[in-house]
Amino acid sequence: xxxxxxxxxxxxxxxxxxxxxxxxxxxxxxxxxxxxxxxxxxxxxxxxxxxxxxxxxxxxxxxxxxxxxxxxxxxxxxxxxxxxxxxxxxxxxxxxxxxxxxxxxxxxxxxxxxxxxxxxxxxxxxxxxxxxxxxxxxxxxxxxxxxxxxxxxxxxxx
Numbered sequence: 001x002x003x004x005x006x007x008x009x010x011x012x013x014x015x016x017x018x019x020x021x022x023x024x025x026x027x028x029x030x031x032x033x034x035x036x037x038x039x040x041x042x043x044x045x046x047x048x049x050x051x052x053x054x055x056x057x058x059x060x061x062x063x064x065x066x067x068x069x070x071x072x073x074x075x076x077x078x079x080x081x082x083x084x085x086x087x088x089x090x091x092x093x094x095x096x097x098x099x100x101x102x103x104x105x106x107x108x109x110x111x112x113x114x115x116x117x118x119x120x121x122x123x124x125x126x127x128x129x130x131x132x133x134x135x136x137x138x139x140x141x142x143x144x145x146x147x148x149x150x151x152x153x154x155x156x157x158x
Contacts, residue, residue, distance in 0.1 A: 030105030
């Protein structure tokens, strides 16, 4: 199992680097975050599955949120769709058990996961599967994430 962490500041093209890594490999699947904008403001984030190109509305900025989700988690200025996390977790667990998948990609691991929320349980399952893992982590959360998941000598890409 290899752990690769793509890191950088906000808007430093971490997601694009994950996509590049995904295109260079076979037997890879997972999720990346797609940011949608309204004028110059972040509107929402969708989770895009790499293999199927299906999306889940994952989060909305508080300025645009109008009770769109049945189950929510508020963190900073964002409302997160708890049901989307559950759906994505089910997929990631199935990828962990799929012998055809060698690498799992998860975009935007950070503060929620360090608090055992968000993708935390899914990431733990993928870690236990001993598959190669590629995640993105904001530079400001990098040390916390490495310590929380006890990653031993991960490959860091800045």
